[in-house]
């Protein structure tokens with residue numbers, strides 16, 4: 001079953017459909033743009049002002065908020081927003097992207113040029129490689145470590161430097177669908193990270209005995225409740241308080257020299273997303289084999305909701321490109337992890353949903369479903 005207004009299938013985890021066959025991410029989009037049970041953005045913006053006021057009162061040093069950043073269009077815009085619109089003194093914190101592209105690096109430099117202090121945190125690369133492999137093998141997501149890192153390391157900096165506020169970007173559950181209660185929740189805490197932060201059931205404690213000394217990855221453990229209470233740290237989603245508009249962010253940050261891709265990555269459609277992730281096609285190929293949809297679906301759904309493309313046109317595109325990976329890139333990924341192509345295919349196959357795919361003659365997984 002597919003959503004009537006976007007391209008999400010009901011095989012996407014945590015998605016719900018209403019009686020008209022419309023998914024909850026589309027219902028959120030309607031609420032956001034005032035077409036159904038509208039959100040009162042004025043009230044929410046006032047609520048955000050209160051949070052900022054509290055943070056200013058509690059902060060004991062130069063910084064009064066942290067913005068976790070990758071150098072993508074959204075985090076670049078967010079730094080601008082916190083500094084220039086909300087008149088805060090942000091510290092930008094990056095959790096190093098293990099496969100960062102050259103363009104990703106340049107864009108991160110552009111972000112700093114907005115005029116912000118920046119901490120680039122890099123976990124020991126020997127451990128990172130092991131953790132990428134564990135994420136790939138156990139949960140089918142080589143970026144597991146990145147989800148953990150970006151949702152944890154900035155909270156450590158907030159606790160250690162007594163910075164009471166951490167401002168993340170959009171609320172993914174509101175924008176892309178998720179359990180009803182969490183769609184309207186604006187706080188990112190340990191529970192949220194465990195359930196919705198891309199951890200896929202694998203917790204940092206589970207790494208015990210996997211050739212990882214837990215003492216070496218203390219930065220990946222969420223700070224204790226006591227630490228958080230002591231520094232009065234709260235992490236929130238900016239997209240709960242203001243209308244999240246990736247197209248607007250892109251147009252805006254381009255003025256500062258932020259650059260988009262010249263052509264989309266394989267399996268993707270957008271020129272402005274995941275620019276810093278060299279192996280995004282590998283991750284999305286596995287997602288496609290697990291759930292029957294990939295990155296192109298996510299990206300085109302955003303465009304559909306912003307009325308930039310019709311569902312019909314978007315459907316034609318996803319049929320052609322969703323779930324594809326560049327074989328050269330797959331080889332580079334194998335080289336990075338020091339595994340053979342056969343091992344790689346074996347790991348991929350372990351994640352295939354065989355209700356959705358069947359193995360063809362040449363060993364390729366073929367969809368049993370028809371996208372409509």
Ligand SMILES: [Zn+2]
Pocket residue numbers: 003004005006007008022023024025026
């Ligand atoms: Zn939908």
